[in-house]
Structure formats: C-alpha cells, structure tokens
Amino acid sequence: MAQINLSLFLLLVLLSPSCSFSKIQVPSDRYNQAETLIRELNLFPKESENIVDKDPFLATEAAGIFEKxxxxxxxxxSSVTIEDLGHHAGYYKIKHSHAARLFYFFFESRSSKDDPVVIWLSGGPGCSSELALFYENGPFSVSKNLSLVPNQYGWDKVSNLIYVDQPTGTGFSYSSDRRDLCHSETCVSDDLYDFxxxxFEEHPELLKNDFYITGESYAGHYIPAFAARVHKGNKGKEGLRINLKGFAIGNGLTDPKIQYPAYTDYALDMGLIxxxxxxxxxxxxxxxxxxxxLCGTDGKISCMAAYLVCNSIFTAIRARAGADINHYDIRKKCVGRLCYDFSDMEKMLNMRSVKQALGVEDIEFVSCSTTVYQGMLVDWMRxxxxxxxxxxxxxIKLLVYAGEYDLICNWLGNSRWVQxxxxxxxxxxxxxxxxxxxxNGSEAGLLRSHGSLSFLKVRDAGHMVPMxxxxxxxxxxxxxxxxxxxxQTTETENLVASI
Structure with missing residues (x-):
C-alpha cells in the first residue's frame, strides 16, 4: 500500500501546476501518444487492433500451423512461380491462448537451407514486422505503384528468415477474445515460444540449423525475454530442442533506468538542446x-507512473529541439507530423489480391496497434x-547495434547499459x-566485443539500421x-550507403 501511495504521489507532484517542473511538458494521454507514434510513421490503420467477432479459420484449422x-x-x-521461391505465409493458433492466431512470413534462404534460421521482431510496441520486411531487410521493397522489387540486401541471402506479427492484435495476427492481448513479457515470450x-514441427528439416533472434526498438524488451524462454525450454526439455546460438538487438529499449538518463546527454552532445x-x-x-x-517491485500503478514521469524527459527534449525533428534520425526533418512514409506497405497489404495470395481471408492489416501499445505500457519501464x-x-551470443543518429533509442544509452x-x-x-x-574497405562503424558480447555503433544510420x-x-x-x-573484408566496394 505504501508503494502504491508513493506512485500516486509521484504522479500528482509531477502533474501539479505549481510543481517546479511545470516548465517541462509532461505527457498525460496514453492514447494520444500511441496515435502520434503511428501517425508519425504515416500509418492510418482502420482498426486499433485485430479483435474479430468470429475466427475465419476455426472450421478448417482448430490448432497448430496453417501455412501455404x-x-x-x-x-x-510476373514470371516468377511458387516453385521458384520458397516463400511461405501462415497462421499459428497459439497453444495456450483463448483464441489467438499469430501471422508470420517465412522466406527460405536464397543460398542454402542449411543457413541459420533468423526470426525478426519489430517494436512499437504493437507495430507489424512487415515494416522491416518491406523497408529494411526483407526480400522485397515496396515501390510507389505498390509493386514489389527485389532487395539485393535482404537478410534471406544468408538465412532462413521469419517475420512474426506480434503481440496478438498486430499486423494480420488476431483473436476473437480480448483476454489474449498481452501486458507483459511473460505473455509475449510464451506466445513466441509456442509459435x-x-x-519447427512444421519444418523439421530446419531444426538442426542454428537459430538467432533479431529485431529493433521495443523489441529490446521482446528479444531478451524470448531468448531466455527458449533457453529455459531447452534446459527443461519442454519440447523440441531449439539450437539457439544468439540474439541481436538493434536500437532497442532494454534497460530504461540506464537509457533514460542518456537522453539529455545525447541531445546535448548532438546540439539538440x-x-x-x-x-x-x-x-x-x-x-x-x-x-x-518502484515499477521493478510493484504492480501497474507504479509502472504507469514511471512511464509518465520518465517520458516527460523525452517530451521536453523534443519540445526544445523543434517540433519538426525526426527523433528516429536527427539528421532529417518531419514533414508536419509525418516522419516516414510507410503508407504504401499498408495499402499494398490490404489489397484483395495480396490477401488472397497470403491466405488471410478478410482480416484487415493493422500496421501499428494503439490497443497493443497501450496494453504494454505497464511493461515499458521494466x-x-x-x-x-x-x-x-x-x-549464447548477444549483439547490440545502434545507428548513431537515432534519438529515441540512442547509441549512448545502449552502450551504457551494455557496459x-x-x-x-x-x-x-x-x-x-x-x-x-x-x-569492404570502408569504416561502417565502431565495434567493441569480448566473449559472447558485442556492441556496434553504426555510422550514417538512424533508428532503422538495415533501412x-x-x-x-x-x-x-x-x-x-x-x-x-x-x-575485415578484402573487397573494395564501399558498403556504406550514401546519406
């Protein structure tokens, strides 16, 4: 009770008009923050999450994987055929859920089926992994006419690559029961472990392959939790033994207690304040x-208090740096409130012909879910x-990498928690x-490593390094x-893309 009262006191003090911090802008509306995040990516989903009235796959596939x-x-x-490509899309009925199904893409390696299996998780929380698929490291990029062009730097060149829409309610993933929405990393990691x-039951030929977990942004929470869950499952012989070799976090939020104090130092160093x-x-x-x-030892109230208090630091920096700054890449400006334009992906994935090809029936694609975002706020500051x-x-190896021009999950805060x-x-x-x-003869970043741990600061990159x-x-x-x-490589080609 004392901890709850202290949490409420922190909120009241911070939000009081007479508080000495009153000159600092404090966020007070969770929904508006989620809405702003999504609109800054130029995404306008029709639904706030995928909670459907009736499961369209219930009659044909009650449990397990449904893949095509x-x-x-x-x-x-257009001459490419199914036989030419090892591309798969599917749904998994989450074993321990009420009625949840995770949607995923699986792209076989362009080189060898013996290549590692790499899974990618996007952040948000509540943003679809298709953002990475079509704008960062997938086999294709979306053009302005909504056609797909090959990406010569897709990660499927060296791995068997999986993208999952998670947590439930994100992307094409859905449920007919609101109890399946996640509020903790236990929920997220258990769902991913079941998936x-x-x-691997569906693809036993890949079970022997090395397995790596990757992702960025709020996936700095998901990735360690999922890696720990896989490791626990292996040790406890809970199911199939997964050959987990490593996990990589790109511009992630992992340890808020260390990363939030780095905001002002980074902003000062970069001349933003x-x-x-x-x-x-x-x-x-x-x-x-x-x-x-308090959030680390208490329940929801203290974690919400921590979210509101600590995010006022970031809000204050943005207010002073200028409303048009792109906090994902401080070299760039937002056009109005639109920092990036990912709307072509959203339009393309909601095309009827694309939905039919993927086998998603009438499920509406939700690029970033405000409901999932809000549901995970109690997890944010953990x-x-x-x-x-x-x-x-x-x-088990860990690689933490960060583009040097990202503010929101900046390299300085990431370097500090790693050290x-x-x-x-x-x-x-x-x-x-x-x-x-x-x-290839060009300096692409600065690397520090010892044993299983590596940290890489990436030159000329913002929040989305593969983009x-x-x-x-x-x-x-x-x-x-x-x-x-x-x-070092020996080729002479410059691999650092021009700004």
Missing part, C-alpha cells in the same frame, strides 16, 4: 529513477536486461578497445552469425 506457399501478385517479375515450437536545457530537464531524473525502482547475463554465461551489465566478462568487455567495423545502411547491415548479420564480426 505463395507468390506476391504484384512482383515486378517457434510449432514452426543547450546546457541550461540539459540541466533543467535533468531535474526529473531522480523522480524517474525512484519511479522505475528492465529486460536482467535475464541476459545467464545467456551470455552459457555461450553496466554484470557478467563474468564485464571488466574485459569494458576494457576492450573500440575497433573500426570495416566492410539506412542495408549493405553494412547484411554484412553485419553475415559475419556475426559466422563468428567473424571483427574481421
């Missing part, structure tokens, strides 16, 4: 830290780093030198899964 091979009808090369078990702004906004840090500590050391000790993480190799990692990450630096991102993945991340 397909070809997108809008490929520029990956079913996936003045020293006086920096010092004023930093007065919120002690309150933020207390709120995060520390997802806590389970990582045990994975590192067991030899502060306590594990047997911590001192050696912190003492290890930063070396150039050279790709801004597709060549370097593909080379990063290839060398990381091959155990040669710190080695």
């Amino acid at each position: 091979r397909f070809v997108f009808p809008n490929l520029e090369n 990956i078990q079913a996936f 003045s020293k006086s702004d920096h010092d004023l906004i930093n007065k919120l840090l002690p309150v933020c830290e207390v709120a995060i500590n 520390n997802s780093e806590v389970g990582i050391p045990a994975l590192l000790e067991d030899g 502060a993480m306590e594990w047997s190799g911590q001192k050696e990692f912190v003492a290890s030198p930063e070396i150039p990450f050279e790709v 801004d630096q597709p060549k370097a991102a593909l080379e990063m993945l290839k060398r990381w899964i091959g155990g040669t991340l710190s080695q």
